[in-house]
Amino acid sequence: xxxxxxxxxxxxxxxxxxxxxxxxxxxxxxxxxxxxxxxxxxxxxxxxxxxxxxxxxxxxxxxxxxxxxxxxxxxxxxxxxxxxxxxxxxxxxxxxxxxxxxxxxxxxxxxxxxxxxxxxxxxxxxxxxxxxxxxxxxxxxxxxxxxxxxxxxxxxxxxxxxxxxxxxxxxxxxxxxxxxxxxxxxxxxxxxxxxxxxxxxxxxxxxxxxxxxxxxxxxxxxxxxxxxxxxxxxxxxxxxxxxxxxxxxxxxxxxxxxxxxxxxxxxxxxxxxxxxxxxxxxxxxxxxxxxxxxxxxxxxxxxxxxxxxxxxxxxxxxxxxxxxxxxxxxxxxxxxx
Amino acid sequence: xxxxxxxxxxxxxxxxxxxxxxxxxxxxxxxxxxxxxxxxxxxxxxxxxxxxxxxxxxxxxxxxxxxxxxxxxxxxxxxxxxxxxxxxxxxxxxxxxxxxxxxxxxxxxxxxxxxxxxxxxxxxxxxxxxxxxxxxxxxxxxxxxxxxxxxxxxxxxxxxxxxxxxxxxxxxxxxxxxxxxxxxxxxxxxxxxxxxxxxxxxxxxxxxxxxxxxxxxxxxxxxxxxxxxxxxxxxxxxxxxxxxxxxxxxxxxxxxxxxxxxxxxxxxxxxxxxxxxxxxxxxxxxxxxxxxxxxxxxxxxxxxxxxxxxxxxxxxxxxxxxxxxxxxxxxxxxxxxxxxxxxxxxxxxxxxxxxxxxxxxxxxxxxxxxxxxxxxxxxxxxxxxxxxxxxxxxxxxxxxxxxxxxxxxxxxxxxxxxxxxxxxxxxxxxxxxxxxxxxxxxxxxxxxxx
Numbered sequence: 001x002x003x004x005x006x007x008x009x010x011x012x013x014x015x016x017x018x019x020x021x022x023x024x025x026x027x028x029x030x031x032x033x034x035x036x037x038x039x040x041x042x043x044x045x046x047x048x049x050x051x052x053x054x055x056x057x058x059x060x061x062x063x064x065x066x067x068x069x070x071x072x073x074x075x076x077x078x079x080x081x082x083x084x085x086x087x088x089x090x091x092x093x094x095x096x097x098x099x100x101x102x103x104x105x106x107x108x109x110x111x112x113x114x115x116x117x118x119x120x121x122x123x124x125x126x127x128x129x130x131x132x133x134x135x136x137x138x139x140x141x142x143x144x145x146x147x148x149x150x151x152x153x154x155x156x157x158x159x160x161x162x163x164x165x166x167x168x169x170x171x172x173x174x175x176x177x178x179x180x181x182x183x184x185x186x187x188x189x190x191x192x193x194x195x196x197x198x199x200x201x202x203x204x205x206x207x208x209x210x211x212x213x214x215x216x217x218x219x220x221x222x223x224x225x226x227x228x229x230x231x232x233x234x235x236x237x238x239x240x241x242x243x244x245x246x247x248x249x250x251x252x253x254x255x256x257x258x259x260x261x262x263x264x265x266x267x268x269x270x271x272x273x274x275x276x277x278x279x280x281x282x283x284x285x286x287x288x289x290x291x292x293x294x295x296x297x298x299x300x301x302x303x304x305x306x307x308x309x310x311x312x313x314x315x316x317x318x319x320x321x322x323x324x325x326x327x328x329x330x331x332x333x334x335x336x337x
Numbered sequence: 338x339x340x341x342x343x344x345x346x347x348x349x350x351x352x353x354x355x356x357x358x359x360x361x362x363x364x365x366x367x368x369x370x371x372x373x374x375x376x377x378x379x380x381x382x383x384x385x386x387x388x389x390x391x392x393x394x395x396x397x398x399x400x401x402x403x404x405x406x407x408x409x410x411x412x413x414x415x416x417x418x419x420x421x422x423x424x425x426x427x428x429x430x431x432x433x434x435x436x437x438x439x440x441x442x443x444x445x446x447x448x449x450x451x452x453x454x455x456x457x458x459x460x461x462x463x464x465x466x467x468x469x470x471x472x473x474x475x476x477x478x479x480x481x482x483x484x485x486x487x488x489x490x491x492x493x494x495x496x497x498x499x500x501x502x503x504x505x506x507x508x509x510x511x512x513x514x515x516x517x518x519x520x521x522x523x524x525x526x527x528x529x530x531x532x533x534x535x536x537x538x539x540x541x542x543x544x545x546x547x548x549x550x551x552x553x554x555x556x557x558x559x560x561x562x563x564x565x566x567x568x569x570x571x572x573x574x575x576x577x578x579x580x581x582x583x584x585x586x587x588x589x590x591x592x593x594x595x596x597x598x599x600x601x602x603x604x605x606x607x608x609x610x611x612x613x614x615x616x617x618x619x620x621x622x623x624x625x626x627x628x629x630x631x632x633x634x635x636x637x638x639x640x641x642x643x644x645x646x647x648x649x650x651x652x653x654x655x656x657x658x659x660x661x662x663x664x665x666x667x668x669x670x671x672x673x674x675x676x677x678x679x680x681x682x683x684x685x686x687x688x689x690x691x692x693x694x695x696x697x698x699x700x701x702x703x704x705x706x707x708x709x710x711x712x713x714x715x716x717x718x719x720x721x722x723x724x725x726x727x728x729x730x731x732x733x734x735x736x737x738x739x740x741x742x743x744x745x746x747x748x749x750x751x752x753x754x755x756x757x758x759x760x761x762x763x764x765x766x767x768x769x770x771x772x773x774x775x776x777x778x779x780x781x782x783x784x785x786x787x
Contacts, residue, residue, distance in 0.1 A: 057447040060407055064414055065440045071418055072437050075429025082422030086737040089419045094750050097408040101754050104404030108397065109761040149736055296430055303434050303509040311441035318448045318472070325452060325459075 003301045004291040005281075007073035010308060011066055012277045018062035019273065020177065020266055025059045026124035027178020029103065031201070033121025036114065044194040047186055049107060055326065056103060058319075060096070072304050076294035080285055083150040084143050085134065092130040099123040128170040136163040139224045140286030162216075162223040169212035173269070176205040180248065180265045184258040199252060206249045210242075213272065224286060230279040237275030244268035342741060345734035348420040351744045353716070355413045357709060358751045362406030364708050367481045367526065368533025369399045370450075370473045376560060377467045387553045390775060391560070392470075393457060395537060398762055400454060405758050407447075412747075420740065424723050424733030427504070431497050432490045434509040439483035446476025478526055485525045488715070489517035493586050494724050516586050520579040527571045528667075528711070532704040534565035535670060539701030542694045544771075553771050555689070562677040562697070569671035576667060577631065584632035587725065588641040590718040593652045594660040595628055596621075597642045604628040604640040608661060612654065652720045659714035666707035670700050 001009075028048045035044050071078050099120050106116035136157065137143060144151045157163050179201035186194035217238070221228040231238070248264035251257045282290040295301070326332055373392045380388030418425045428436075449472040460466050490496075496512030498505045538561035544554040583591035591597070596607045596618055606628040610621025626636035633640070643651055673696045680688040687693070719725060723733040 055451060057403070057407055057451060058444070060411060061440065061444045061447055064411055065444070067415060067418070068433070068436050068440050071425055071429045072433030075426045075433070078418045078422045078425035078429055080422075082418040082420075082425060083735050083737055086419045086735060086743060087739050089415055090743045090746060093412045093415055094746060096411055097750055097754060100408035100411075101404050101757065104401050105757055105761045108401050108404075109765055111764075151737075296433070297504070297507050299507045300430060300433060300509050304437055307434060307438050307441070311438070311444075314441065314445055315448070318445060322448050322452055325456065 003298065003305070004295050006305060007069075007295070007301060008277075008281070008284075008291050010305075011069045011073065012274070014062055014069065015066045016270060016273050018059070018066060019269060021055070021059045021062060022128070023174040023177035024181045025056060025178075026099075026127060027174045027176075028182060029099070029124040030121045030175065031178065031182070031198075033117045035197075036117055044186075044191075044197055047189055047191055047194050048182065050189075050332070055322065056100070058322070060100060063096075069304075073296055073301065074284060074289075074291065074294040075296055076289055077284060080143070080145075080150055080289055081134065081137070084137065084152040087152070087154070088130060088133045092127060095123045095127045095130055099127060125171055125174065128174050129167045132166040132170045133157070133163070136160075136166050138280070138283070138285050139220070139227060140283075140288075141223075143285070143288075145288060160223070162219040165212065165215050165219045169209075169216055172205055172208040172212055176202065176209040177265060177269065179205055180252065180262050183252060184262045187258050199255070202252050203249070206245075210245060213241075227279060227283075227286065231275065234275050234279050237271045237278075241268050241272040241275065244271065342738075344736055344738070344740045345731035347740035347744055348734045349730065351740060351747060352413075352416060352420055353713075354744070354747060354751065355409065355416055356712065356716075358755070359406065359409035359413050360708055360712055361705055362402050362409060363481075364529045364705070365399075365533045365536055366403055366406040367477045367529035368531070369395060369402075369537070370446075370470060370477050371530055372533055372537055372561065372564065373399065374467070374470045374474050375564060376557075377470060379560065381463050381467055385556075386778075387556050387775075388560070389463070390553070390771065390778070391557050394766075394771065394774070396454060398765065400450070401758060401761055401765070403450065405754055409751075409754075410443075420735050421723070421733045422735055424728060427724065427728065427733075428487075428490075430504050431494070431507060431509070431512050432487050435483040435486045435513050439480045439487075442476050442480040442483060444476075446473050446480065449473045449476065478529075481526050481529060482522045485522040486513045486515075486518050489515050489521045491723065492521070492715075492719055492725050493517040494727055499727060517582060520575060520582045523575045524572070524579050524711075527568055527575055528708060531565060531568035531572055531670060532708055534561045534568055535674075535697070535700040535704040537561045538565060539698050542697040545689055546691065546694045546698070549770075549772070551772050551775075553775065558677075558697070559681065562674050562681075565670065565700075566674035566678050569667065569674055572667055573671060576664070580631040581633065584640065587719075589643060589646045589651045590656075591632060592641060592643045592646075593654055594656050594714065594718060596654060596657050597628060597640060599644055600639065600642040602629065602637055602639045604632070604638075606631065607657070649721065652718045656714050656718045659710045659717070663707045663710040663714060666703045666710070670704055670707075673697060673700055 032045050032048045102116045102120040102123075106113055106120065109116075137152070139162070142153050142157050142160075142163075144153055179198050183195060183198040183202050186198050217231070220231065244264045245268040248261045248268060251261035251264070282292060284291055284294055296304070373395050376388045376395065377392035380386065380390075380392060449469055453466070453469040453473060456466055456469065490512055493515040494512070495515045496508040496510070538558055541554045541557035541561060544551075545558065580591065583594075596610075596612070597604060598616075603626055605623040605625045607618060608622040608624065610618050613619050628640050629636050629638040632638060673693075677688060677693060677697065680693065721729050723730040
């Protein structure tokens with residue numbers, strides 16, 4: 001494998017990690033708010049807090065890792081995307097700032113406030129939607145590159161069916177991933193009413209999730225035929241993704257193997273994510289930038305990969321400890337610790 | 338603001354705004370874990386529950402500021418690429434290694450902070466819980482170290498060759514360990530510790546001044562002032578070495594900070610004052626030989642003046658005030674903590690006198706002001722360069738048409754965040770005073786039950 005492919009795979013993998021942990025996190029924030037205003041079930045919210053509190057900071061780092069890494073491995077992306085994304089990127093920053101701060105203010109502050117809960121619940125849902133703009137732009141024809149200047153064609157972006165279908169997919173997937181995780185977590189906690197509530201949410205959000213995925217598939221065909229044809233070459237990955245999805249939903253419907261069901265949901269997104277990513281290669285930005293012409297010099301690439309491996313040696317045991325203490329410790333989940 | 342739209346100027350203002358806001362939280366984010374560790378360690382060693390509660394309460398407030406630090410850190414991380422795409426394109430090739438490592442250090446810190454906060458009563462051995470703060474201290478200080486190497490690189494770029502606009506011969510390690518790295522990283526980390534000690538000391542002093550004579554606050558004050566004194570002495574020593582670095586590698590930055598116009602031997606140090614219309618220094622205090630000593634360690638040494646540089650390559654002279662302000666506050670902090678220690682040693686009846694308590698309280702905001710002044714000095718003092726000697730600041734900036742609108746957006750964001758954060762912190766501790774918590778936890782006068 002070339003350094004270019006290793007680099008982009010590592011980054012893509014971290015973005016996948018962000019997709020999963022952030023979806024659980026953002027969805028949980030939204031459900032927390034929703035349950036609070038609809039006075040559904042206060043027990044649920046305690047459960048959500050117990051999961052979220054120790055891990056929220058870690059979520060954010062996955063994202064930072066990605067954008068610092070992409071500048072490191074592919075410095076030219078700074079030039080293309082940096083200039084074009086000033087406005088949408090700034091909006092994302094504002095959303096992230098609101099989400100992170102008000103989550104902490106609400107959780108660690110002295111009282112649970114409805115306004116704070118609203119702010120972090122809603123901003124969490126909008127963050128993935130705002131990030132999808134980057135993926136949309138990467139498909140090409142939304143940037144005007146002339147006289148050495150890069151400008152975003154905001155009008156085209158806002159009126160494009162493709163870009164809205166990606167936004168829609170992002171929002172419903174967040175709710176689906178999060179609900180399927182919380183179903184399992186509630187089950188482990190022995191919290192029966194919460195378990196039924198999240199099971200219902202999972203079933204509910206599974207339908208728009210799969211519909212949106214299919215919609216995107218065809219929206220790309222119209223928007224970027226070149227990408228669509230390479231997606232067809234990798235169609236087995238998308239079929240696999242569909243199978244994972246169906247099995248997961250089946251398990252949850254049958255109230256069986258809930259842990260496995262969540263892993264299947266993760267696999268569903270894993271195969272779709274990597275199918276999408278692999279078929280996107282070699283382009284980082286259609287048709288201007290590929291991983292080959294935007295790559296960092298070899299010395300730095302090796303240094304970054306070494307740093308990455310060393311970092312993993314440090315992080316994997318730490319993450320394991322975190323998960324053992326808070327995710328897989330039955331006593332903690334049940335609130336006995 | 339009535340000025341012609343210039344994306345580079347707005348980018349500078351917006352970056353300055355984000356950094357200026359972030360640095361408050363980043364600074365205490367680096368220093369407070371160390372103070373928490375010290376308090377918990379004292380609690381275990383002296384078997385004193387007051388210190389343990391101190392660590393616990395500091396940690397509880399700390400996590401709120403960490404949240405703001407994390408999100409504003411994410412903001413500056415993204416803004417670097419959004420506002421300075423051309424610079425980041427070059428930086429990506431040369432200095433991305435420490436940027437990347439910073440994320441790992443922070444990742445490490447974040448994981449253990451999460452564990453630390455939620456395991457206070459989970460382990461049988463108190464030592465085990467104490468050990469969890471160590472990775473947080475290490476992660477925090479290392480992320481400060483890595484990110485400061487990037488700033489050092491901007492001041493003293495090396496580890497690559499630029500031939501006809503093409504970068505070759507890249508050496509990431511040399512880029513990271515450039516001449517500015519030792520003094521800059523040491524200065525940043527130690528002042529984070531110093532500021533944090535004073536900010537926490539301010540809280541203790543404030544409580545005592547308000548009439549809360551609980552020994553808990555006295556212990557807090559004593560621990561913070563003792564630490565502050567040690568850190569302030571280290572700050573003075575490292576500050577002196579930073580002066581010598583500047584004299585050697587960025588003489589025009591030192592010369593502009595000191596209003597040192599003519600190259601000369603036995604150079605005096607200029608304090609305060611102002612420049613009249615003819616560029617003459619008025620009403621300044623001059624300390625003979627002091628600049629020569631600061632720059633080279635001997636009173637007779639020659640110090641290069643601004644006359645050696647073309648005007649378009651020198652920073653604006655206003656940095657003199659930022660520099661003086663920073664140094665003055667540094668001296669003040671060292672003086673106040675020393676007085677406290679002397680009194681606690683010789684004249685204990687005066688150590689909680691109103692004047693001293695007020696001076697300590699003033700040290701809290703002043704130390705943060707010094708951090709701000711120091712960074713403003715460091716950044717404006719590097720002008721006109723974004724990468725010293727290689728890339729001028731406007732060349733690195735975005736060409737986007739909307740930087741001004743983004744500036745207003747972020748002014749609004751930081752105003753709201755700053756306000757909410759202070760309200761939350763205030764409520765948190767007012768609703769649950771230390772004496773109350775001690776009683777609740779059954780620690781009052783009976784020692785801690787196991």
